[in-house]
Amino acid sequence: MNRRTGGGLICICITSALVAGCESADEALVAQVGPYRITAGQYRSYVESLPGRWQPDMTGDEARLHHLQVLIDRCLLLTEARTLGLDTLATAREAAARAVDEYVVARYRLDWIRNQPELTEEEIKHVFHGEGFGRERRGLVIRVRTRAEIDTVLTELRSEQPFLEVARLRSLDRTTLEMDGGPGFLDRDQAARLGIPVSLFASLPLNQTSSPLRTGTDWQVVRFVEERPADYDRYRETIRTEFKNRRRAELDRLPRGEQQAAAREAGFYEGPDFLRAERKAREEVMLEMLRRRTNRAIDISPEQTRRYYDTHQEVFRHEEALWIEEVLLASATEAIRVRQEIEAGARFADLAVRSLRDRTRQQHGRLHFHAEDLVRFARLMPAAKGTEVGLLSGPLQVEGGFSVFRVLGRTADRVDPFDAVQDRARSLLLQQHQQERLSSLLDRLRTEHSTVIEIHTSRLQGAVPDYLLGG
Numbered sequence: 001m002n003r004r005t006g007g008g009l010i011c012i013c014i015t016s017a018l019v020a021g022c023e024s025a026d027e028a029l030v031a032q033v034g035p036y037r038i039t040a041g042q043y044r045s046y047v048e049s050l051p052g053r054w055q056p057d058m059t060g061d062e063a064r065l066h067h068l069q070v071l072i073d074r075c076l077l078l079t080e081a082r083t084l085g086l087d088t089l090a091t092a093r094e095a096a097a098r099a100v101d102e103y104v105v106a107r108y109r110l111d112w113i114r115n116q117p118e119l120t121e122e123e124i125k126h127v128f129h130g131e132g133f134g135r136e137r138r139g140l141v142i143r144v145r146t147r148a149e150i151d152t153v154l155t156e157l158r159s160e161q162p163f164l165e166v167a168r169l170r171s172l173d174r175t176t177l178e179m180d181g182g183p184g185f186l187d188r189d190q191a192a193r194l195g196i197p198v199s200l201f202a203s204l205p206l207n208q209t210s211s212p213l214r215t216g217t218d219w220q221v222v223r224f225v226e227e228r229p230a231d232y233d234r235y236r237e238t239i240r241t242e243f244k245n246r247r248r249a250e251l252d253r254l255p256r257g258e259q260q261a262a263a264r265e266a267g268f269y270e271g272p273d274f275l276r277a278e279r280k281a282r283e284e285v286m287l288e289m290l291r292r293r294t295n296r297a298i299d300i301s302p303e304q305t306r307r308y309y310d311t312h313q314e315v316f317r318h319e320e321a322l323w324i325e326e327v328l329l330a331s332a333t334e335a336i337r338v339r340q341e342i343e344a345g346a347r348f349a350d351l352a353v354r355s356l357r358d359r360t361r362q363q364h365g366r367l368h369f370h371a372e373d374l375v376r377f378a379r380l381m382p383a384a385k386g387t388e389v390g391l392l393s394g395p396l397q398v399e400g401g402f403s404v405f406r407v408l409g410r411t412a413d414r415v416d417p418f419d420a421v422q423d424r425a426r427s428l429l430l431q432q433h434q435q436e437r438l439s440s441l442l443d444r445l446r447t448e449h450s451t452v453i454e455i456h457t458s459r460l461q462g463a464v465p466d467y468l469l470g471g
Contacts, residue, residue: 025040025041025462025463026039026040026041026044027039027040027041028040028456028459028462028463029456029459030043030068030455030456030459030460030463031043031068031071031072031453031454031455031456032452032453032454033072033075033076033079033449033452033453033454034075034079034449034452036075036078036079038068038071038072038075040459040462040463041463042071043067043068043071043460043463043464044463044464044468046067046070046071047067047464047468047469048468050067058469059469060466060469061457061460061461063469064460064461064464064469065455065460067464068455068460072453072455073442073445073446074287076442076445076446076449077287077290077441077442077445078283078286078287079445079449080290080441080445081286081287081289081290082286084290084293086286086289086290086293087282087286089289091289092282092285092286092289095285096278096281096282096284096285097281099281099284099285100274100277100278100281101260103277103281104260104263104264104268104269104274104277105256105259105260105263107263107268107273108259108262108263108266108268109251109259111266111268112251112262113244113247113248113251116244116247118240119239119240119243124236124239124240125232127239127242127243128230128232128235128236128239131188131198131202132188132198132201132202133187133188133230133235133238133239134229134230134232135227135228135229135230136185136186136187136227136228136229136230137185137186137191137201137224137226137227138184138185138186138224138225138226138227139186139191139194139196139222139223139224139225140163140164140167140222140223140224140225141167141171141173141194141220141221141222141340141344142163142166142167142170142171142173142220142221143171143172143173143215143218143219143220143343143344144170144171144172144218144219144220145172145217145218145219146219147212147219149170149219150212150219150220150221151212152170153166153170153221154209154212154221156170157209157221163209163223172218172343173340173343184333184337185226185228186201187230187235188201188202189238190337190341193341193344193346193350193351194215194340194341194344194346195213195214195215195216195220195344195345196210196213196222197213200213200222204222204224205224206224206225206226206227207223207224207225208223208224209221209222209223210222210223215344215345216344216345218344218345220344291434291438294434294437294438294441295433295434295437298430298433298434298437300426300429300430300433304429305422305425305426305429306418306422306425308425308426308428308429308432309418309421309422309425312425312428313415315428316415316416316421316424316425317413317414317415317416318411318413318414318415318416319370319371319413320370320371320410320411320412320413321368321369321370321410321411322368322369322381322384322385322407322409322410323366323367323368323369323407323408323409323410324366324367324369324384324405324406324407324408325348325349325365325366325367325405325406325408326348326355326357326360326365326366326367326380326403326404326405326406327348327351327352327354327355327360327365327403327404327405328355328356328357328360328398328400328401328402328403329354329355329356329395329401329402329403329404330356330401330402331401331402332395332397332402334402335394335395335401335402335403335404336395338351338354338404339392339394339395339404342392342404342406343392347365348364348365348366348406349364349365349366351365352364352365356400356401357400366408369381369384376399377398377399378399379396379397379398379399380396380398380399380403380405383396383398383405384405384407385410387405387407388407389407389408389409389410390406390407390408391406391407392404392405392406393405393406393407
């Protein structure tokens with residue numbers, strides 16, 4: 001029987017589930033478009049990969065047919081690409097070969113790294129003691145703006161003025177002074193984030209002042225006054241991770257051609273996975289070439305762009321918003337230390353992994369607030385709204401810990417002026433025209449190929465149960 005789907009006529013062939021015979025559940029055919037087969041496994045994998053998994057206004061069989069139509073349309077577009085001879089072009093073959101090489105090398109790299117032997121306990125202990133992980137040191141720091149100022153600091157220290165007195169007189173780092181001149185005990189990596197080189201951390205004798213160190217736009221000197229053995233168990237995984245990163249770097253230094261040769265020798269250019277990747281690469285290249293061919297010669301005039309902007313004001317509207325960088329720590333002491341690292345040049349993005357706030361970690365240290373966020377951030381948001389842009393703030397006790405933050409910017413509720421967004425408006429209008437052309441092409445293809453489109457409706461619910469559709 002015929003049914004209209006997505007604007008075009010397709011022939012739905014209702015067949016009995018008995019036709020499946022000895023096929024496995026994943027291999028069972030749910031649709032066919034000429035030579036292209038869509039199996040239950042492919043259909044389910046596609047639905048599972050969707051961010052929302054279902055359309056809000058669709059449920060059950062309607063949603064199942066909607067998702068299947070996307071896969072059918074892909075087959076129709078591939079058919080059109082082959083009809084136009086796009087698969088025979090040298091440029092298509094070359095682009096597909098490059099994509100396959102990228103895939104194979106990525107698989108080879110992952111396999112190479114996964115199969116590297118783990119460090120033995122003896123090797124970990126050797127690194128622990130030999131590369132500076134084996135001790136923690138308490139440092140005193142004086143940080144100033146210019147080289148001339150740091151030279152003055154060194155002159156005063158050489159005249160045997162007490163370090164803490166010079167720090168109180170000269171240092172920019174007020175949080176350091178609250179902790180008697182130093183950031184507490186540091187490990188090797190924490191010292192590096194404060195602008196203290198690993199080599200200096202390992203070699204500077206106790207109670208000796210370092211040479212001037214450039215840190216960001218400032219200058220500093222450091223003096224270690226106490227040290228203690230580090231907890232070996234605390235650093236075991238850090239050392240393992242460090243060596244995995246070194247192995248990745250070792251592989252990165254290998255020329256691309258040598259990586260491809262190694263992958264070929266290891267058998268990555270053969271087998272079912274390679275053949276699937278090769279077929280997919282060819283198909284993706286054909287679809288991209290067809291897209292470009294379909295969209296060529298679309299001309300958007302300045303008048304059309306302005307008309308789109310005038311009739312779509314809501315697209316260019318911004319609610320009142322606030323952007324900040326933030327790290328949330330468990331204690332005031334930890335927060336003070338993180339602030340010191342930032343003042344020494346560390347970036348919020350690099351420190352975000354230590355934040356207790358999931359959202360901050362996921363967004364590399366950044367938060368974006370709107371009015372409705374006040375309930376969730378009842379202390380942080382008012383404090384940020386009252387803080388000058390660019391000013392480092394905290395530690396501030398908030399919900400869940402102690403926050404160190406910097407306001408990046410704020411905007412009032414407004415509609416962007418046309419001059420500021422005309423490129424975006426033109427791009428959105430171009431996308432609209434491109435979608436219209438694609439819809440028109442698909443309508444034609446669905447009609448032209450309706451007699452070779454078969455859907456086995458009795459198998460759809462078994463392939464994609466209601467729970468995958470949110471039903």
